[in-house]
Amino acid sequence: MTPPQLVVHRDKELMAQAAAARLITKIVDAQASRGHASVVLTGGRNGNGLLAALAAAPARDAVDWSRLDLWWGDERFLPEGDPERNVTQAREALLDAVPLDPARVHAMPASDGAYGDDADAAAAGYADELAAAADPEDHGPVPTFDVLMLGVGPDTHVASLFPELPAVRETERTVVGVHGAPKPPPVRVSLTLPAIRAAREVWLLAAGEDKAEAAAIALSGAGEIQAPAAGAYGRSRTLWLLDAAAASQLPRALYPPASA
Numbered sequence: 338m339t340p341p342q343l344v345v346h347r348d349k350e351l352m353a354q355a356a357a358a359r360l361i362t363k364i365v366d367a368q369a370s371r372g373h374a375s376v377v378l379t380g381g382r383n384g385n386g387l388l389a390a391l392a393a394a395p396a397r398d399a400v401d402w403s404r405l406d407l408w409w410g411d412e413r414f415l416p417e418g419d420p421e422r423n424v425t426q427a428r429e430a431l432l433d434a435v436p437l438d439p440a441r442v443h444a445m446p447a448s449d450g451a452y453g454d455d456a457d458a459a460a461a462g463y464a465d466e467l468a469a470a471a472d473p474e475d476h477g478p479v480p481t482f483d484v485l486m487l488g489v490g491p492d493t494h495v496a497s498l499f500p501e502l503p504a505v506r507e508t509e510r511t512v513v514g515v516h517g518a519p520k521p522p523p524v525r526v527s528l529t530l531p532a533i534r535a536a537r538e539v540w541l542l543a544a545g546e547d548k549a550e551a552a553a554i555a556l557s558g559a560g561e562i563q564a565p566a567a568g569a570y571g572r573s574r575t576l577w578l579l580d581a582a583a584a585s586q587l588p589r590a591l592y593p594p595a596s597a
């Protein structure tokens with residue numbers, strides 16, 4: 338487990354811009370050293386804010402978009418093109434504006450797609466896609482993502498791993514169908530904690546006052562079943578990117594004094 342590092346920005350706009358700049362640098366560095374990069378996107382307000390900031394950043398042209406693999410941490414299991422689907426929102430915020438290779442955009446299945454309305458089959462299909470993309474050096478059924486981003490919900494959920502639901506207890510499968518999610522829609526598809534932990538870097542995004550309690554709980558030693566965000570960490574780095582409002586309930590010992 339890599340211990341969480343915290344960066345606290347003044348407000349959510351600055352956080353989104355700084356995180357977008359950080360992501361551009363990560364992708365460019367990975368492409369320079371390995372020829373390609375892989376990023377796992379998150380849904381939600383903070384994830385979409387980051388993508389919009391990236392779309393507006395002139396430095397986005399430093400990325401070779403054709404050599405970037407995009408995956409998703411979770412998806413709301415809805416029909417293709419539904420405005421509530423994470424992929425639909427990501428396309429609007431950024432993806433439609435950059436020259437990605439469509440074969441490298443690994444959206445999670447829709448509820449009117451190849452698996453019909455069977456979220457568990459859709460999850461198994463996505464797990465197969467991940468396994469097929471993994472190299473022998475990845476030591477497992479999931480690629481070693483360069484960066485995996487997770488929005489933190491006000492209830493400490495990450496991806497579609499909600500407190501106490503079976504998905505957060507999963508230790509074998511890399512992707513699961515989620516049923517009875519407390520946040521709509523109730524049916525979702527999600528990476529599990531073991532799949533999340535395959536990433537080199539895990540970035541948790543939390544901006545806004547409604548994330549303050551969740552951040553304080555997850556960073557104060559809570560268990561991952563009760564607070565899924567506490568169980569999300571990367572192989573090399575776990576980074577919490579917060580704004581001042583989301584950091585406002587953190588114990589002083591955790592709050593980095595020199596953040597801007």
Ligand SMILES: O=C1O[C@H](COP(=O)(O)O)[C@@H](O)[C@H](O)[C@H]1O
Nearest residue numbers: 379380381382383488489490496
């Ligand atoms: O439903 C979801 O919610 C979380 C957090 O969203 P936010 O709007 O509270 O920031 C998100 O990370 C997840 O991908 C999404 O499906």
